[in-house]
Structure formats: structure tokens, C-alpha cells
Amino acid sequence: MGLVVQKYGxxxxxxxxxxxxxxxxxxxxxxNGNQVVVVVSAMGDTxxxxxxxxxxxxxxxxxxxxxxxLTAGERISMALxxxxxxxxxxxxxxxxxxxxxxxxDSVHNKARIIDxxxxxxxxxxxxxxxxxxxxxxxxxxxxxxxxxxxRGGSDTTAVALAAxxxxxxxxIYTDVDGVFTADPRVVKKAKKIDxxxxxxxxxxxxxxxxVLLHRCVEYARRxxxxxxxxxxxxxxxxxxVSSEPIGDKKVEQAIISGVAHDTxxxxxxxxxxxxxxxxxxxxxxxxxxxxxxxxxxxxxxxxASTGLTDISFTLPKTEGRKAIDALEKNRAGxxxxxxxxxxxxxxxSLVGAGMKTNPGVTAAFFEALSDAGVNIELIxxxxxxxSVVTRADDVPEAVRAVHTAFGLDSDSDEAVVYGGTGR
Amino acid sequence: MGLVVQKYGxxxxxxxxxxxxxxxxxxxxxxNGNQVVVVVSAMGDTxxxxxxxxxxxxxxxxxxxxxxxLTAGERISMALxxxxxxxxxxxxxxxxxxxxxxxxDSVHNKARIIDxxxxxxxxxxxxxxxxxxxxxxxxxxxxxxxxxxxRGGSDTTAVALAAxxxxxxxxIYTDVDGVFTADPRVVKKAKKIDxxxxxxxxxxxxxxxxVLLHRCVEYARRxxxxxxxxxxxxxxxxxxVSSEPIGDKKVEQAIISGVAHDTxxxxxxxxxxxxxxxxxxxxxxxxxxxxxxxxxxxxxxxxASTGLTDISFTLPKTEGRKAIDALEKNRAGxxxxxxxxxxxxxxxSLVGAGMKTNPGVTAAFFEALSDAGVNIELIxxxxxxxSVVTRADDVPEAVRAVHTAFGLDSDSDEAVVYGGTGR
Numbered sequence: 073m074g075l076v077v078q079k080y081g082x083x084x085x086x087x088x089x090x091x092x093x094x095x096x097x098x099x100x101x102x103x104n105g106n107q108v109v110v111v112v113s114a115m116g117d118t119x120x121x122x123x124x125x126x127x128x129x130x131x132x133x134x135x136x137x138x139x140x141x142l143t144a145g146e147r148i149s150m151a152l153x154x155x156x157x158x159x160x161x162x163x164x165x166x167x168x169x170x171x172x173x174x175x176x177d178s179v180h181n182k183a184r185i186i187d188x189x190x191x192x193x194x195x196x197x198x199x200x201x202x203x204x205x206x207x208x209x210x211x212x213x214x215x216x217x218x219x220x221x222x223r224g225g226s227d228t229t230a231v232a233l234a235a236x237x238x239x240x241x242x243x244i245y246t247d248v249d250g251v252f253t254a255d256p257r258v259v260k261k262a263k264k265i266d267x268x269x270x271x272x273x274x275x276x277x278x279x280x281x282x283v284l285l286h287r288c289v290e291y292a293r294r295x296x297x298x299x300x301x302x303x304x305x306x307x308x309x310x311x312x313v314s315s316e317p318i319g320d321k322k323v324e325q326a327i328i329s330g331v332a333h334d335t336x337x338x339x340x341x342x343x344x345x346x347x348x349x350x351x352x353x354x355x356x357x358x359x360x361x362x363x364x365x366x367x368x369x370x371x372x373x374x375x376a377s378t379g380l381t382d383i384s385f386t387l388p389k390t391e392g393r394k395a396i397d398a399l400e401k402n403r404a405g406x407x408x409x410x411x412x413x414x415x416x417x418x419x420x421s422l423v424g425a426g427m428k429t430n431p432g433v434t435a436a437f438f439e440a441l442s443d444a445g446v447n448i449e450l451i452x453x454x455x456x457x458x459s460v461v462t463r464a465d466d467v468p469e470a471v472r473a474v475h476t477a478f479g480l481d482s483d484s485d486e487a488v489v490y491g492g493t494g495r
Numbered sequence: 496m497g498l499v500v501q502k503y504g505x506x507x508x509x510x511x512x513x514x515x516x517x518x519x520x521x522x523x524x525x526x527n528g529n530q531v532v533v534v535v536s537a538m539g540d541t542x543x544x545x546x547x548x549x550x551x552x553x554x555x556x557x558x559x560x561x562x563x564x565l566t567a568g569e570r571i572s573m574a575l576x577x578x579x580x581x582x583x584x585x586x587x588x589x590x591x592x593x594x595x596x597x598x599x600d601s602v603h604n605k606a607r608i609i610d611x612x613x614x615x616x617x618x619x620x621x622x623x624x625x626x627x628x629x630x631x632x633x634x635x636x637x638x639x640x641x642x643x644x645x646r647g648g649s650d651t652t653a654v655a656l657a658a659x660x661x662x663x664x665x666x667i668y669t670d671v672d673g674v675f676t677a678d679p680r681v682v683k684k685a686k687k688i689d690x691x692x693x694x695x696x697x698x699x700x701x702x703x704x705x706v707l708l709h710r711c712v713e714y715a716r717r718x719x720x721x722x723x724x725x726x727x728x729x730x731x732x733x734x735x736v737s738s739e740p741i742g743d744k745k746v747e748q749a750i751i752s753g754v755a756h757d758t759x760x761x762x763x764x765x766x767x768x769x770x771x772x773x774x775x776x777x778x779x780x781x782x783x784x785x786x787x788x789x790x791x792x793x794x795x796x797x798x799a800s801t802g803l804t805d806i807s808f809t810l811p812k813t814e815g816r817k818a819i820d821a822l823e824k825n826r827a828g829x830x831x832x833x834x835x836x837x838x839x840x841x842x843x844s845l846v847g848a849g850m851k852t853n854p855g856v857t858a859a860f861f862e863a864l865s866d867a868g869v870n871i872e873l874i875x876x877x878x879x880x881x882s883v884v885t886r887a888d889d890v891p892e893a894v895r896a897v898h899t900a901f902g903l904d905s906d907s908d909e910a911v912v913y914g915g916t917g918r
Contacts, residue, residue: 141571145567
């Protein structure tokens with residue numbers, strides 16, 4: 073008998089009908105001879121409603137109390153889901169993150185899982201129950217306070233439980249059919265990916281793909297837990313994310329997995345920085361001290377006549393104000409002429425392990441952008457990813473152009489042909 | 496420095512404004528030099544909304560999951576209340592029933608508190624925090640499952656915590672000014688009672704007074720915790736419930752504390768029962784096996800000619816169907832002619848420790864009902880209470896008549912005069 077962990081997001085359990093539909097699907101998995109552990113998010117807009125209440129009561133809600141508040145959301149959905157399953161004649165028990173043994177650090181609102189001790193889940197399973205576990209939450213190791221894992225935390229709960237219980241697979245149910253070669257809202261011809269490696273999925277997640285969060289994939293890779301991303305509304309096979317293709321299916325690794333984009337970042341350019349050792353360090357120490365994560369960094373070649381250079385970097389728009397303030401405050405220490413802030417940028421990334429051994433990929437990528445008349449402002453690459461920054465307005469056209477150029481469009485078989493050419 | 500436990504009901508924290516108002520009041524108590532523990536119910540209609548959701552998902556929700564669901568309500572209100580207090584510049588921490596050490600038996604939906612181990616509350620207080628505790632909930636001793644205490648459970652939580660923490664007083668905040676000599680919605684001239692003994696309060700609660708539940712008063716009496724019932728909307732002194740009048744106030748115990756009424760019961764008459772030993776036992780064993788609590792019992796004198804008698808008893812209307820079914824099922828075993836069911840009854844009770852030593856009270860009670868033209872169907876008495884069953888339609892008039900006859904009306908001082916006469 074296999075052990076399966078299933079995770080259902082808020083849109084899958086948005087109302088009583090959704091909960092009943094999900095209950096049926098869970099019971100199917102149980103009937104197929106599996107032990108089933110289900111991780112569930114809060115219903116639909118519950119979390120947003122609770123945040124709204126908190127803001128009415130206090131402009132700066134305390135982290136500990138905020139977590140206590142938000143965790144009420146999963147408590148409601150998990151209890152209802154257990155009831156719905158029992159109503160179908162199967163035994164089910166719901167467990168809070170704390171009861172399920174999800175142990176975290178004490179960083180409220182974005183805690184990290186440091187251990188999972190699922191003794192009660194194991195017992196419930198051995199007694200024939202389906203175990204329903206609240207996603208997104210845990211209990212802090214030192215203070216025994218309730219914590220939440222931050223955005224996308226339920227996926228991480230599911231993967232962490234799957235690892236601790238040695239599950240065969242972690243199924244992430246969502247409102248789309250799987251991971252696509254590009255965002256289907258932007259690229260109508262985007263194709264569902266049948267299988268993708270952890271590495272490529274990590275790069276896609278880091279480059280703006282919203283289906284799985286980076287942290288969740290990282291966890292799955294570390295413990296080698298296959299993830300199956302699929303729709304809770306259809307019975308279709310979704311996307312498998314794993315180290316190797318699963319089972320007897322021969323899935324050829326595509327050279328290019330997909331095109332991701334991200335318009336949530338802004339660009340800051342520090343103008344007129346003396347071109348001498350330690351300057352970049354002073355800038356990025358200032359940013360790091362303000363607890364801001366940056367993404368891409370580019371330094372222009374110094375103009376010989378002035379001995380001054382410009383340094384540009386990208387960061388989440390939400391952190392823009394804080395970064396500018398921190399730099400201005402330390403202007404004397406760093407020494408620069410001025411700051412430029414630009415939040416009208418977008419990033420397009422091409423991801424695929426195949427590009428390591430296919431030197432033509434980079435050239436083809438730039439040609440596609442050039443043919444589409446898209447101007448490139450910054451470039452950054454890893455072994456299996458190329459990213460460029462463009463004007464935000466150019467992003468949709470750029471994504472479509474690259475998607476087509478690499479043969480990813482769904483009504484052609486270019487992807488396979490392309491893979492075969494070794495370009 | 497004193498320790499005060501305050502309990503706020505759902506109507507006091509119905510919305511963000513209510514929560515902020517309550518937070519101010521709590522901070523006042525803290526500023527007055529007290530250590531403050533607050534027990535809070537779910538906001539306004541939250542519990543009803545959750546019950547509604549459960550019914551949409553399952554016609555017979557499982558007890559364990561139902562409790563898990565309902566306890567989300569207090570989780571929301573307690574976290575918001577802690578945030579609101581912190582926003583006023585005072586330290587506060589919220590605790591679930593489980594975290595607060597409220598240990599119960601395993602009877603879901605109506606668990607009983609069997610122990611309170613408030614170590615975390617004590618620590619929080621010693622560190623200068625106001626402790627906010629979820630009412631109505633606990634954790635089962637054997638299975639470590641979340642339980643709820645049933646209707647009015649938050650009051651019991653408050654009293655139990657007050658006992659475990661050796662509090663000076665347990666303040667129960669509600670939407671009325673205190674305990675009245677009769678239901679003010681029925682008797683416009685009902686007076687607020689300044690002080691009432693545990694014993695009289697127990698009888699009032701058992702007779703239909705809704706302000707405090709029987710179980711809560713029982714708990715307070717056992718541990719001798721003074722209760723102060725008062726309004727969260729006004730700053731007025733409310734009603735003190737204790738073994739002796741509190742402090743230096745000389746409060747003379749009234750002969751009659753008040754008049755309670757109850758229209759939530761029905762009457763079942765078992766007709767044509769053989770008048771021989773064991774018959775009543777067979778009936779009430781049947782009822783007890785169906786887990787139905789009954790209230791009053793009356794057996795008519797046997798008619799000598801037939802050797803048959805009738806036995807009547809009252810019980811909650813909500814249990815009527817179940818009782819009839821249980822009796823019909825056991826008809827052969829008990830041996831009776833027929834059953835009569837009547838849910839158009841009401842009960843009026845006069846409560847006061849003074850009636851023990853004032854034999855005129857019973858006579859005056861019946862005279863008042865007779866003068867008001869109210870017909871009496873059943874009578875039951877304890878040392879400090881007389882109750883009668885009448886037609887439900889007669890209840891308001893009967894309550895007013897008795898209230899006036901015993902000098903309880905607020906614009907006269909009859910109560911004191913009456914008390915002085917020794918009647």
C-alpha cells in the first residue's frame with residue numbers, strides 16, 4: 073500500500089461544494105489502496121478577510137497574534153473537509169500544524185520548517201483514517217507558539233510531510249492543469265509540461281513562474297520527493313517534477329523547459345560611483361543591512377575619462393522605497409552622484425538544462441527578441457537559464473516571440489524537432 | 496497586586512469597533528494595578544456561520560471535527576483582541592484553550608473541564624502581559640484532541656481559570672447590566688440585583704434565567720470564586736454572585752431573589768400506567784438510556800377503580816421527538832395506554848433563600864397566580880424555589896403578577912418592606 077500526500081489550495085475548497093468535490097477525489101485515492109494524507113489551505117478569501125480584520129484593529133499587528141489569527145483559516149477548511157469525507161463513509165481526522173508535528177523556527181509570518189515529527193499522523197493512518205492537515209502553519213520549537221510559513225506555505229507543508237512520511241508522491245492540486253511552457257494567460261499556445269526536473273523547476277520558480285514556489289521545490293529536491301502538480305477540477309495527468317522521469321514513461325528531457333516572466337521587480341541604478349575596489353560592496357552591504365533581497369546586478373564598464381561607473385540592480389517593487397531610503401542615508405559613505413528608480417521593467421527568462429550543451433540557445437534567444445523589436449536593458453545567466461530585463465510593456469510580446477522561436481507552441485511539434493537538432 | 500479574570504461574550508466583540516472598545520476596558524483594569532486574564536468568545540455570529548457551513552458539508556458532522564471547526568471562532572477573536580491591546584501600548588498574548596491548560600474529558604461538543612494547568616498563563620502574567628484566552632474550548636486528557644464545552648462554555652472557562660489562578664474576582668461582561676429580578680423584556684419594572692448568593696443564582700439558572708449558566712455558577716461555588724456580572728457597554732456596577740456580600744457593602748439578603756421563567760420545555764404524559772412498583776423506574780430508565788435530561792416529574796394519585804395512573808414529566812422541547820420514540824419503542828416493556836405530548840407549556844419559578852423560613856411565600860405565590868387568572872398544571876418545589884407549569888401563553892402575565900406581588904417592582908420599595916415583614 074502506497075502513501076500519498078495531496079495538497080489542495082484555497083480555490084479548490086472555496087465553498088461547501090468545492091469541499092465536497094475535493095472530498096470525493098480524496099476518497100478515490102483511498103479506494104485505490106493508498107494511505108492518504110491531505111494538506112489543505114484556507115477557504116477562498118478567508119485569509120484576506122482575516123488580514124482585513126487585523127488591519128481594522130491595529131495598523132501593525134504583532135507577528136505572534138497575526139499568526140494565531142491566520143491559522144484559524146485552515147482550521148475551518150480542514151475540519152469541514154474531514155466532515156465531508158466522513159459523510160462519504162470513510163474515516164478522517166483533521167490535525168493542526170502543531171498536532172501534525174510541523175516544528176518551525178520562531179520567525180512569525182514567514183517561519184521555516186526545521187523538523188517534522190508526524191507521530192499522530194502515522195497513528196491516524198495506521199488506524200485506517202485519512203489524515204487532514206492544516207497547511208501553512210506550525211509550532212515554534214522554543215516557545216511552542218503558533219507560526220505561519222508565509223506565502224505558498226501549504227505547498228511546503230505538503231512536501232515536508234511527504235518527506236517525513238516517506239510518501240511515494242506529493243500531489244499539489246491547483247486551479248490549472250500543471251506547469252506550462254509559459255504563462256497561458258500571456259501565451260495562448262503554451263503547452264502543459266509532462267515532466268520537468270527539480271533544477272529546471274527551481275529556475276522557473278525563481279524567474280516568476282507562480283505554480284510552485286522556490287522553497288517548496290527546493291525541499292522536494294533535497295528529500296527527493298516527486299511532486300505531481302495537477303488540477304482539482306479535472307481528472308487529467310498534470311506535471312511531474314522529479315529528479316528522473318517517473319515510472320515506465322519515457323519522457324525525453326526537453327532542451328528548453330519553458331519561458332517565465334516577472335513584472336514584479338523594479339530597477340535601481342546608482343549613478344556616478346567611483347570605479348575602485350569596495351564600492352559595490354558598500355552598496356550591497358547597505359541593501360543587505362536593510363534586509364532586502366536583490367535579484368540581478370550589472371556594472372557598466374567605467375568611462376575612462378571620468379573614472380566613474382554606474383551599478384544597476386533589480387529588486388521587488390515592494391522593497392523599492394526602503395532601498396532608496398537606505399542608499400540615500402548612506403550616500404556619504406558610499407559616494408555616488410544620484411539614484412535612478414525605474415519600476416516599468418519586466419524580466420523574461422528562458423530555462424532548460426539542455427542549454428548547457430547547446431551553445432546556440434543564447435544566440436537564438438537574442439535573435440528572437442531582436443526580431444520582435446524588443447530592447448534589452450540587462451542580461452543575467454546561469455548554467456540553465458538566460459534572463460533579460462526589458463520595458464514592462466514589451467514583456468507579453470517578448471514571451472510569445474521566444475516561446476515560438478524555441479518551438480514550444482502547442483500546435484506544432486517544433487519542441488521535439490528542436491530538441492533533436494542539437495542547436 | 497490583584498489578579499482579575501474578565502470574560503467578554505460574542506456580542507461585546509461583534510466587530511472591530513467592539514474589539515477596540517473592549518481592549519480599552521481591559522487596559523483600564525491593567526492600569527488599575529491588576530494582573531489581567533481575559534477569556535473571550537467568538538465574534539458575534541461567527542459560531543452560527545461555522546455551524547451553517549458544517550451543515551452544508553455534512554448532515555451529521557462528527558464531534559471531533561465539529562469542535563475543531565468551532566474553535567476557529569475564538570482563535571480569531573482572541574488574536575484580534577491581543578492585537579488591539581498591543582496597539583494601545585500594552586503587552587498581550589493570546590492562548591488557545593489547550594495552551595492555557597484547560598484539560599477536559601473526551602465528550603466532544605459538551606466536554607467537561609477536569610483540570611486546569613495554567614503554567615503558560617502564569618508565565619505570561621509574570622512577564623507583564625495581559626493574557627487572552629479562548630473561551631469554550633479545551634484539550635482532551637487522553638487523546639489530546641480539541642474539545643468544546645457546549646453552550647455558555649466561555650463563562651465556565653473564565654470561572655475555571657479564576658479558580659486555578661486564585662483570582663480575586665471573575666468578571667463576566669455581557670450586553671445587560673447584570674442579573675435582574677425577572678427578565679426585563681417581560682417585566683419592565685424588573686430591578687438589577689446588586690448581590691445574590693450562589694445558591695439562589697443556581698436556582699435561577701436552573702429555572703430559565705439566561706444570564707449565567709448553571710454549570711458556571713456551580714463551578715464558582717465549588718471554588719468560592721466571586722462572579723461580577725456586568726455590562727461591557729456601560730461602566731456600571733453589575734450583580735455580584737458570591738457566598739457572602741463582597742467588601743464593606745452591607746447588602747441584606749432579600750427573601751426573594753427573583754422570578755425566572757422558561758418556555759423551552761415540553762410536557763409528556765404517560766397515560767394508563769399500572770400503579771405498581773417499578774413502573775416509574777421503567778419509564779425513566781428508558782428516558783435516561785436515550786440520554787435525555789428531564790426536569791419536573793409528577794405522578795397523579797391512582798384512580799382506585801382502574802389501578803392505573805398517569806405520569807407526567809417535562810423536558811427540553813428539542814428532546815421531545817427522541818423521548819416519544821424511545822418510550823414507544825419500549826411500550827411493551829413499560830406497559831401504558833398512550834402518550835400525550837404538549838409543547839405549549841411554560842414554567843414560572845420563584846427563587847429565594849428566604850422562603851425556607853417564610854412559610855407565607857408559597858401561599859402568596861399561588862394567590863398571585865390565581866388573582867391573575869393563571870391555571871396551574873404542575874408544581875415542583877425545592878427548599879429555596881417554587882416552580883409551576885402553566886400554559887405558555889400565560890407566562891408573561893404570570894411573571895409580572897408574581898413580580899409585583901412580591902414587591903420586586905423597581906419604582907416601589909416593597910421588596911425591602913416585604914423582607915422586613917417576615918411573611
